[in-house]
Amino acid sequence: MSREAEEYRVEKCASLVMRELIADSVNIHPGEKGGYAITDEKAKNSAEGVSTGGSSGEVRYDQKEYLKKLKAATEEVK
Secondary structure, eight states: OOSOGGGOOSOOHHHHHHHHHHHTTOOOOTTOOOOOEESOTTOSSGGGSEEOOTTTOOOOOOHHHHHHHHHHHHHHHO
16 A cells, blocks of 8 residues: 555545455555455445455455456566
């Protein structure tokens, strides 16, 4: 993470992950890493599109989004 949670102005993965971690009583500060999974790239509510796994530890990945990212990455290597 590059800044404190309240400093993010746009709802992107980093800010959503920080808020989820804070809600789970995890202290995270600028410079620390926070892992997340894309759960629904097309979610109407951005907060529902990413997950840290939280207290349940179970995450359902957006398989289509990860395949899209993997294909894009392989195109860069060709």
